[in-house]
Every structure is written in structure tokens, then in C-alpha cells.
Amino acid sequence: MAAQILLTVTLVVLVVLVAVVGTSYWIDKSVGKRDQ
Amino acid sequence: MEIIPTSGPHWHLLLNHFPAIGTVLAMGLLLCAQFRKSEELNRASLILFVIIALLAIPTYISGGAARRAIEGTADISSDLIAAHQDAATWAFAVLLITGWVSWFAVWQYRRLGRPYPWVVPAVIVLGLITLAAMVRTGSLGGAINHPEVHEGEAFAAGAAATGIAAWIQNRIIDSPVVWPTLEALHFTGMALLFGVVLLVLIRVLGIVKTMSFAAIHRLLPLGVFGLVINVVTGMLFFVADYSRYVTMTNSFFPKMALIVIGGVCVLYFTIFEKPWALKAGEDAPLMAKVMAVATVLMWAGVITYGRLLPYLEGEGG
Numbered sequence: 001m002a003a004q005i006l007l008t009v010t011l012v013v014l015v016v017l018v019a020v021v022g023t024s025y026w027i028d029k030s031v032g033k034r035d036q
Numbered sequence: 037m038e039i040i041p042t043s044g045p046h047w048h049l050l051l052n053h054f055p056a057i058g059t060v061l062a063m064g065l066l067l068c069a070q071f072r073k074s075e076e077l078n079r080a081s082l083i084l085f086v087i088i089a090l091l092a093i094p095t096y097i098s099g100g101a102a103r104r105a106i107e108g109t110a111d112i113s114s115d116l117i118a119a120h121q122d123a124a125t126w127a128f129a130v131l132l133i134t135g136w137v138s139w140f141a142v143w144q145y146r147r148l149g150r151p152y153p154w155v156v157p158a159v160i161v162l163g164l165i166t167l168a169a170m171v172r173t174g175s176l177g178g179a180i181n182h183p184e185v186h187e188g189e190a191f192a193a194g195a196a197a198t199g200i201a202a203w204i205q206n207r208i209i210d211s212p213v214v215w216p217t218l219e220a221l222h223f224t225g226m227a228l229l230f231g232v233v234l235l236v237l238i239r240v241l242g243i244v245k246t247m248s249f250a251a252i253h254r255l256l257p258l259g260v261f262g263l264v265i266n267v268v269t270g271m272l273f274f275v276a277d278y279s280r281y282v283t284m285t286n287s288f289f290p291k292m293a294l295i296v297i298g299g300v301c302v303l304y305f306t307i308f309e310k311p312w313a314l315k316a317g318e319d320a321p322l323m324a325k326v327m328a329v330a331t332v333l334m335w336a337g338v339i340t341y342g343r344l345l346p347y348l349e350g351e352g353g
Contacts (some may be wrong), residue, residue: 001212008213009220016221016265020228024258031147031254 051095058088089135100278111228118197120176127169134162208276228262240328249314260311290339298334
């Protein structure tokens, strides 16, 4: 059970982090284009 | 007579008006803004949506305290309370999304001078859904203690609980994985938000003067993402185990108040002209410095109170 919890937590946090940072990067890039 | 509420149920009686009436006001302003083609009205209504979304957090929380206080009382329908909580859960979820998109629009107003073309129409649609959800929530909430207003079978039939709160509670409590995952996400969200808030502080205080505030402003969506993660995960904790949280009047309730104030502080750095105009090498105005310190203190308080919750558990903790 401990291994399942560790794996799930790690995977979910990684996916959320990638999604959040990726979306923020995309927002910054698309806003930067309109900024020019 | 108490002017300032001292209990959770009393706070709920006061706070529940803000999301309900606030949504009506914000929607009215937003629709007027479209007819008058007024950017100022647009911005005002979007800011109002963000503030209402923040105020909805203590409103929902104090609702849990009210439930605990009156559930089981004679002449109070448990089914009606459950239906009201379910309606409030849906209303909170959609208001959170509306507030988030509104914040994004306000951020774009500062950054680009106007938001993307799809953002304001999206807020209008979300705002209308929020309004419908608020009307249902308010109607059910009012009926709990005012049977003279809503009588008859028609209202009782329409007041059936959707079961969303119980469903969330069961999913979280029954699983050994969900709670630890939510905890990890809660910490991740706070790290994102606090990291961005600290960067705001070091620039505004002049510790790092080599960049303009506009460079820091670009990071605000990342911090607000963190805040949204925290609100979602935090509310899931609350729905799953509300009766434990509402007893912690000296730790959990102050934490909720600090979140609202901390959120308003972030809004200041999103929209106000003075910090935005700060060029590389320039010294920030005193107001911006005070707000930066206040922002960090608020969120440090949220972290501290949050961390202490397990140690202060129990009535009055």
C-alpha cells in the first residue's frame, strides 16, 4: 500500500506541476507575442 | 447585541449575502459594461468577481459550522441542509472558475491593456451559471430556517440533494491514496504561490532592483495557479471532514480570514498602477512596500496556521 501511495502521489504531483508550469509558460509566450 | 459575529453559524448568516448579492451586482455591472462599451465597468465587475470568489471560501466554511450547530435540531430538515450544502458545493466550484478567469482577464488588462477577445464572453457565461447556482443555493439555505417562506410539496421536491458532498466525502475517506495525494498537491500549490509572492517582495523592497516589476508581473499567473490548486484541495479536505475543521475556531477560522486578505493583496499587485510602473533600478513607493510585506505576512500566516491545525485539533483549537 505504501508503494501505491508513493507512486500515485509522485505521479499526480508531477502531472499537475508539468500542466501548471506548461500552461503558465504558454500564457506568457502568447501574451508576449501580443505585447510586441 | 453582537455587531461582529463570534461564532461560525453567525458568520455564515453575515457572509452568505456576499456571494449571492455580489454575483448579481457583478453580473449586472458586466452586462452594463457590454452595452456601454465601458472598459472601466468591465474591469470593476471582473475585480468584483475575484473578491466574491475569495469571500465564498469563508462563506462555505462557516456553512459547515452552521450545519454542525443546527443539524439534529427539531423542525430543522436534515435533507434540506444536505440539499443546501450540495447546491453550495456546485455554486462554489463554478464561482471559483469564474473568479479565476476574471482574475486572468484583470491580469491581461494590466499586461496588454485589454483581455483576449474570448475572456470576457467566457466570464459572462460562467457568471450566468454562477448566478443560477447562487439562486438555488440561497433559496435552499433560506428555507432551512424559514419554512414560512417555502411551503408545499413542490419546493420539497425541488430541494432534493444531488449527493455531491457525500460523494466527495466517500471518495476521499474510503481511499488510502486520495488524501495523501491532495496533501502533496496542497503543499505544491502553496510553494508555487509563496515563491511568487516572495519574488514580489524582494523586488518591491529593492533587494533585487535590476528588473522591472513587469517582469515579476509575468509570474503572477503561476502563483494564482498555486492558489487555485490550494483552494480546490483545501475545500476537498473540508468537505470530506468538515465537522473536525469547524471546531478549530482559533486556528482554522483565522487561516480562512488570512487567505481572503492575502488574495486581495495579490489582486493589488495584479491591477494597481504604481507597482506596475516600477522600472528596473527604481525604488518602489511606500504603499507597494507595505502591501508586499503584508502579502508575505498573510501567506506566511496561512502556512503557519495550516501547519498547526493537526496540533490544535479539538473544540476551540
